[in-house]
Amino acid sequence: MGMKFNTAKRHLREGSKNIFRNGWMTIASIGAVTVTLILVGVFLAVVFNLNKFATNIESDVEMSVYLDPTLAQDKVQSIQGELEAIDKVGSVKYSSKDEQLNQLMEDMGQTDWDLFEQDNPLSDTYVVKTSDPHDTASVADKIAKLDGVDKVDYGKATVENLFTVSKYARIIGAVLIIGLVFTAIFLISNTIKITIIARSREIGIMKLVGATNSFIRWPFFIEGLLLGVLGAIIPVALVLVGYYYLSNNMTDNISIGFVKILPYAPFAFQLSGLLLAIGAIIGVWGSVMSVRKFLKV
């Protein structure tokens, strides 16, 4: 490019001046960015949290491998090795029938358990988790075929439902976000286009005075960038303040057990950065796109 420093300064100056000289058009553009980014921000906060929520539940998916009660003790032990050898298995945890009975007794409180202690009806169990929870079904099938395994239980229907729901939630979320961003770009490029149509005569004059296309384009680039960043101020402030209240209330006041939103730091800052970046991109994109066709003079 080889642009001189003074020329760069000149473009910065002109770009910022245009912000003031275009009065209400500037306000309209900034307003469009602001509204869009608020929507995108709220939406992203919801989607990221839902996604995290879904991932948490997914990673809790585990299967119980009930062993044949008549199995000899050494065979019970060797099955652990067989389980770990299966492809995609993440962790294997042994839980003997005695441990399970104790746990059950503790959970249920004082009852007459003597009978069971003499002849424990439970079976020895392995709790198996796959590395990727989506492999649960296929791994469960393999385990069921092993010698000495009585049955494998992982709440098949529930897990499958969960996976479908979270999959569709993610797809719908992604589509909505992309849709919102494109609507914003369209809005902004239209708003800026109106200011540029008003300036198309000026662009023609600039070219007649010997300005190159890039010389004309740079101030518009700067202007778009500024419009985008200025439009991001209110949404970012809303995210920083709003999410602060939300995260405080969700963790302290309401204890819904497993509903835990993403922690304020770093999430609120990451989201703010993202909104700022989206604002800058739509501003620049909108203005550069709309100036393009007027440069063919």
Added chain:
Amino acid sequence: MIDMKGVHKTYANGVTALNGVDVHIDSGEFVYLVGPSGAGKSTFVKMIFRGEKPSTGIVKVDNKDLSTYKERHIPKVRRKIGVVYQDFKLLPKLTIYENVAFALEVIEESPKIIRDRVMEVLDLVGIKDKARSFPDELSGGEQQRVAIARAIANNPKVVIADEPTGNLDPETSWGIMKVLEDINQKGTTIIMATHSKEIVNTIKRRVIAIENGRIVRDEAGGEYGYEV
């Protein structure tokens, strides 16, 4: 400096503004373009700075055929030529100062040189005190002088002036002619379209008369030749 060979120009609406123009203008010449309204004078000068492309024929500036330039090199041609447009073509959102500075910013002059030179040319055309005004705050004659200041700001090799005195009172007109004569003395080629019989007949220079898109007369030290 400037050559045209067999230049025809037909606009998109079917009007033929130039109908076979052959001309040679040397470096350092001072040329008047005269002729009735609609004869093709403005179209003639537009050929030189590529304000319009010829329909057929060749236009050369500095011995280079303009049609061989890539689109992105056209700005370089335009920077060698200062143009005073018949309709001024000032940038409405820039001040008078900024309008003139623009011609120097595009050639990436340093800010100090720009400041000095802008004030110098504004002074030369007698409009220094309006530097901070916007074009729509100026009279037609004042705007015309700004256009002249912008055209000569970067010391172009050629100055094309399309009726530069059209809106000026006689006194200011002679002042502007003095500016044009001065830069012509320093070697700048001047091409000036005009309807001013008085100027053409007083400051005698080469006169090219155009009628219906053709050159009908071309004489050194000629007369205006039309009744006003």
